[in-house]
Amino acid sequence: MQTFFSHGKLLITGEYVVLDSALSLAVPTKLGQKMEVLFEENLADNTLTWYSIDSEGETWYREEFLLVEANNQIQVQTHPMDVCNTNAISDKLCQILTKAIALNPEFLKNGSYVVKTHLDFPNNWGLGSSSTLLCNISKWAEVDAFELLEASFGGSGYDIAVGMLGGDVLYRSPAMWEGYVYQPSFKDKLYLVHLNQKQDSREGIAAYKSKKVKVQDIETISNLTEALIACQDFDAFQQLITAHETCISGIIEMPTVKEKLFADYPFAIKSLGAWGGDFILACGDNQTPNYFHQKGFETVLSYSELIK
Template sequence: MEQLNRRQVSKTGQYYGHGKLLLSGEYFVMDGAKALALPLNLGQGLQVRYSPSFTPRLHWKSFDVNGNLWFEAHFEFWHFECLDSTPAPEVLKLQQILREVRKINKHFLRDEVDIHVETQLDFPLNWGLGSSSSLLYVVAQWAYVSPFELLFNVEGGSGYDVACAQSNRPILYQLKGAQPSWQAVDFDPPFKDQLYFIYLGRKQNSKEAIKNYRQMGPFDRSLVAEVSSLTEQMIAAETLTEFEALIEKHQELVGTTLEMPQVKQERFFDYWGEVKSLGAWGGDFALVTSHLSHEKTKDYFMRHGCHTFIPYRQLVLVGKNQLVSADLRDKKPVDYTNITSTYIAQTAVNSTNGQLLH
């Protein structure tokens, strides 16, 4: 015990990754198309605490947006064997991530200390805003490994979501060969108050969507070039009318090429604005445009079963360092049943323990 007492360990660490939405270039971004990606005000934090121990273990707790523990796990350090009798699928996924980190950084978790990790999500798990990508990013930061190498080895995909996790403004993302490349762009449209996000009600399996896309390809390079051109035009659009025309072209191109129904034709055929699928088609969030009032637009989608309705400016980071490290232990419960424009703003404040900067 005397030896243990001499080994005082007080080191802690906090890491944060932003959530994401893919506004353009979905699917084709994996073949080199330019994509417009949006980092969000909401994301995921990871807090690490170290304590002396004769039998080092990793103790992991993950909390949802309401501060409820949604999974817990315990691992030994040698092979990251789970010490729990019947590990849940989420625990096995975490085990895969930890083992992959060890392959990249052989010195990861070699100290003779207990390690206590807590993660905290700022958004509901079923929203598809990047619970996996933000987790991979914060783990990579903690472990001193490349978040892209970790993502490509564990999940696959284009990597735009990991780029969003570390960005605080919209980005133009592109795969050049197998190398991720991105740059910040000034996408803060003057018509942003006429843009909204709606939740379509079901989380998409990104890995399955990627698999289906790969089975349909390869595609002509002219398609990739056309998607890139639409992305660049969307960034430069100065009016809502111009932006809506580009959305319509983008939806038509992707839907026709991949033989997939467009969400507006399928669910909102009588809507006066445009509806743009984000990321994998068929679920998660969509962007909608409207020249009518906030109230009339919201009422339309409420009547069509979309009860999560969020103004663009409430969700998207536009260049300010709005988020700082969260105290993961002081999470306040949130009711997402009838979310409103002001409610999502308050949620963002709560999610960082009142430390949202304006």
């Protein structure tokens, strides 16, 4: 049996504008997704049986695909009995696997496979259930994960860089990124708070692309990222993330999360990823968890608890 693992991610700076190659900082989470692959050689009718298992241990998706060889290449097909039952998840999985075969024609040949994916985190946390899946499939198929992304979900690709590297990254585009080690001296004063809802990143991308973004805004966020990674002063860090929130707020024409939900909070807060859901970064002290719990937000994690 083969086993693959990819870490989840959080985008600390550069949400939205990373699509226009603004310099952005992304970090891996300790939690991720594991994929186990069991191979059975040369059965008469080769199949691929797929199980997706959530963080509670429940199988929420199961599908059996036929692996049909034609013109010396495998075709992934849904079962003939399912021809009237369209499934968006199965269609997307077929799309990803078909692209992987195009990149590596030897992939999925010579037998049947049973694949089980295990997600460490709740699916609504927005830590990258799709990107970790793509990374694991690319490791299994030995193909370029960025090409799988382009052929399936789309997006900037920062999450793919984090999943493939398993470490912090400074990111502009699939062709322009590098590993980095981000270790703020004040990380004991940083908290990750889940907003009790998942934000659809593809909806956020579509909304952003409808805006007119100035080159100056891209440069501003890039400069803020440069300043943030060099910053070792807690108060200065709060000023930087507040400036970042103000800039993005102006671009996407939405109020900041602090203005909308936490105006009375005494420290700086920053949205992570598409605004409106998933996690936020809250600066604070030992009273921070109590503040958010009283507001009805139960998932409050220290930086070291969640970030690798």
